[in-house]
Amino acid sequence: MQTFSKRVSMTVVKRLPKYYQYLTDLQDQHIEKISSKELAAMMGLTASQIRQDLNSFGAYGQQGYGYKVKELKEAIRKILGLDLQYNCIIIGSGNLGHAIVNYERFKEEGIHFKAMFDVDPDQIGKKVGNVTVYHMDDLDAFVAHHKIDICILSVPQKVGQETTDRVVELGIKAILNFVPLDLTVPDDVVVESVNITDSLFTLTYLINEDDDDE
């Protein structure tokens, strides 16, 4: 029988990493069992919502008991694709690029940084941890000889789109974008953006939110 799983909504998908984080924490605390009610209280969601979310992927709980932390965590890990390995390059070896390479958590989850690229002569040839910075001129050759799954983009805004175009041209299908810019990519390329400017402006809104009529 063919399965016809309805495409899961982005709203649910965006909550998955949070579930994974909380379940990892629970496991670190050696808690073996959790109910949707307990998890809801921890995460600020409702029990119903959690059960709905999880059930869009399958039945991971046990009636009358709850969810086994380890089992559920592993299930979500797999749903997130974290059972796989990813080769990754970083374009833009500024402070942000450095910060990401040094992020221990990524390595733990099978994200392998293969190279950094920049145009600044002072940066070329340097090593950040065990990752070498190459010149952008060497990008094509490098990607041709390595299977690269993800490109992390932390270049100046004005070259954001052109760099994206180049990366897409080279066949990379996933971009983690730190440039405060909405990138245009073909349908078969996925982009996830971290927009620090947007976050800051949301914060300034919230700071003043209640001032008008309270």
Added chain:
Amino acid sequence: MQTFSKRVSMTVVKRLPKYYQYLTDLQDQHIEKISSKELAAMMGLTASQIRQDLNSFGAYGQQGYGYKVKELKEAIRKILGLDLQYNCIIIGSGNLGHAIVNYERFKEEGIHFKAMFDVDPDQIGKKVGNVTVYHMDDLDAFVAHHKIDICILSVPQKVGQETTDRVVELGIKAILNFVPLDLTVPDDVVVESVNITDSLFTLTYLINEDDDDE
């Protein structure tokens, strides 16, 4: 007459910085007029949605004409609270902290970095641009003598919550959080989180999304 503006939903608020970005771009291109239809096409929204969003704050357009880019941009700028000035400290002077201090865009919008704090002896006393790194021991005194509106948090995960508690204790009411952790704060403190780990895991999900039944 008293105004009873219904509280604007977070869904709409999260789109405001995007409107602001697009309107800024339009103004830079010297485009004076835009219709909801044109803006919708650019932003990947519907014209209806844009008109609904904007009208939750007031009537900024002209029937039969559209929106004056400059006027609308200024209106949103004000809604976002970017007509005000904000004093800001950064706790954690690692690469991420450095990246943020060097972010030109923030200064343009009235965000002033007053100091950085760290516990690493090698960092104390250094200057990043014109911002000095102080020891965390000096935090209380500094905040007591400066009106600090925003704290940017880029400390190691394991001290994320305790640092937050300390900052809250000192009376700071807004936190831009880069620690991959859901911070607990009192109701009168606003937190906006940038969670790079969550974004990466969303990306790995999307990479594998269509693999199961297609």
Added chain:
DNA sequence: TAGATTGTTAATCGATTAACAATC
């Protein structure tokens, strides 16, 4: 005036919450 496009109300769609039978 005629054409265009807003502001706003009504209809639809999707997400959350509630309820409860299934079952561990």
Added chain:
DNA sequence: TAGATTGTTAATCGATTAACAATC
């Protein structure tokens, strides 16, 4: 078995889309 809690259906709520009168 009785109690607990899931999986899942139904009800509600909120967000998006459609429609159109107001009006520039």
